[in-house]
Amino acid sequence: MLTNTKKKTLIIGGGIAGPALALFLKRAGIDAEIYEARTSSEGFSLTLSCNGLAVLQELGLDHAVLSEGSAVSKWKMSNGKGRHLGGGVLAGGGLKSVFIKRVPLGNIISEEAERQGIPIIRGKKLEDIRMTSEGGAVASFQDGTSAAGDYLIGCDGVHSRTRQIIEPGFQGASFTGLINSGGYTSGVQVPCEPETIHFIFCKRGFFGYHVSPSGFIYWFTNWPTAKEPARDASRGITDEERKRMMLEVYQDDQPFIRKIIEGAETTFPFFSSYALPKQPASWHKGPIALVGDAAHAISPSSGQGASMALEDAAVLAKCLRDFSDAEQAYATYERLRRERTAKMYEVGRHGDSGKHVTGPFKQWFRDLTTPVFLKLFANPKASDWMYSYRVDWNSKVSGYH
Numbered sequence: 001m002l003t004n005t006k007k008k009t010l011i012i013g014g015g016i017a018g019p020a021l022a023l024f025l026k027r028a029g030i031d032a033e034i035y036e037a038r039t040s041s042e043g044f045s046l047t048l049s050c051n052g053l054a055v056l057q058e059l060g061l062d063h064a065v066l067s068e069g070s071a072v073s074k075w076k077m078s079n080g081k082g083r084h085l086g087g088g089v090l091a092g093g094g095l096k097s098v099f100i101k102r103v104p105l106g107n108i109i110s111e112e113a114e115r116q117g118i119p120i121i122r123g124k125k126l127e128d129i130r131m132t133s134e135g136g137a138v139a140s141f142q143d144g145t146s147a148a149g150d151y152l153i154g155c156d157g158v159h160s161r162t163r164q165i166i167e168p169g170f171q172g173a174s175f176t177g178l179i180n181s182g183g184y185t186s187g188v189q190v191p192c193e194p195e196t197i198h199f200i201f202c203k204r205g206f207f208g209y210h211v212s213p214s215g216f217i218y219w220f221t222n223w224p225t226a227k228e229p230a231r232d233a234s235r236g237i238t239d240e241e242r243k244r245m246m247l248e249v250y251q252d253d254q255p256f257i258r259k260i261i262e263g264a265e266t267t268f269p270f271f272s273s274y275a276l277p278k279q280p281a282s283w284h285k286g287p288i289a290l291v292g293d294a295a296h297a298i299s300p301s302s303g304q305g306a307s308m309a310l311e312d313a314a315v316l317a318k319c320l321r322d323f324s325d326a327e328q329a330y331a332t333y334e335r336l337r338r339e340r341t342a343k344m345y346e347v348g349r350h351g352d353s354g355k356h357v358t359g360p361f362k363q364w365f366r367d368l369t370t371p372v373f374l375k376l377f378a379n380p381k382a383s384d385w386m387y388s389y390r391v392d393w394n395s396k397v398s399g400y401h
């Protein structure tokens, strides 16, 4: 039997979930080391929903996140001609959400982990895992080194190597059909409301933006493409070329969208988004478990991937704290998290489907039906399950679920 009286955990992946999990495990009295493939961070901007922010509040990091980003409490949807289609909330349980650059968000969590003495070892790309006869795991990395632990938790994202190892035949993440980019722009006047993310169904793509109280514009775009580009296809494309390509996508929409793109100080490299259409049969095997995108990557259109990863981290650490048998802890964690993450996957899938609508008739029909759909499903009561969910760190996980 694997028991958590043995306390060394190897965490693979130092993105969003990894350092948060390490911080919760430390509170539970379990030591962790984080092994991260990259040597530097990169990224875009994202909405950290209030349910995810609540997890960081438990870690005492919410103020740092709110002062780095910009608070958002609602969203509004329109079409490319400026017709209002509806909207919804981005708040619940007494908290607002936050629009934030991904690199500082990750840094806030990982710097806190390092401040608390949790080692983050960068440049360590997991290649393989061997289970030991004592019930532990040995991770081997691409650079030829290895590390041994009693538990190994894969927080290694959508293309998780840990997941491939525990379920070798699993199909893996599939391309959502959308190319993503975005950027940051200042000094451009655009229509906006306070604390609001504005979403626009344009003729050839989807455009979202938020204007902070200081006038800083966070914006993102995605547009459909029939064929999945090669993973490194956008390498070498300059900022100016990216702008030109995006201006072409939005050439027939409201002119202020092109002003945002033209005025950008920074644009993000094009990258394809992926989701896991099916969760692996099990999120754990022996001493190994999966957390965040590794277990259940959902489309970015949900605006919930980072929050699901943070919720997972808190729930798994609680289970390891409250069960002496690690297998029970893993199984309980999985059962507590599967349904919610599967429901969130559907939110993302639905968000993606609206972005794939092309052609005037289909777009006319989408614009006709969207207000009805939003009234039914995006009102505060209907979306409360998403935003008011809280992981109560202090309550004990009772019984074997």
Ligand SMILES: Cc1cc2nc3c(=O)[nH]c(=O)nc-3n(C[C@H](O)[C@H](O)[C@H](O)COP(=O)(O)OP(=O)(O)OC[C@H]3O[C@@H](n4cnc5c(N)ncnc54)[C@H](O)[C@@H]3O)c2cc1C
Binding pocket: 012, 013, 014, 015, 016, 017, 018, 035, 036, 037, 038, 044, 045, 046, 047, 048, 049, 124, 125, 126, 127, 155, 156, 157, 158, 159, 160, 161, 180, 272, 273, 274, 291, 292, 293, 294, 298, 300, 302, 303, 304, 305, 306, 307, 308, 309
């Ligand atoms: C374009 C886009 C927009 C998004 N927008 C939002 C949004 O608005 N709101 C939201 O909540 N979510 C959003 N997401 C999703 C969100 O980024 C993820 O759900 C979230 O980062 C998942 O956290 P994670 O820790 O599970 O994985 P990640 O944050 O991806 O971290 C995984 C880490 O593991 C490392 N790694 C990978 N393989 C290995 C290996 N073999 N060995 C060692 N390390 C490895 C990676 O380098 C990475 O640092 C968006 C995603 C994309 C692509």
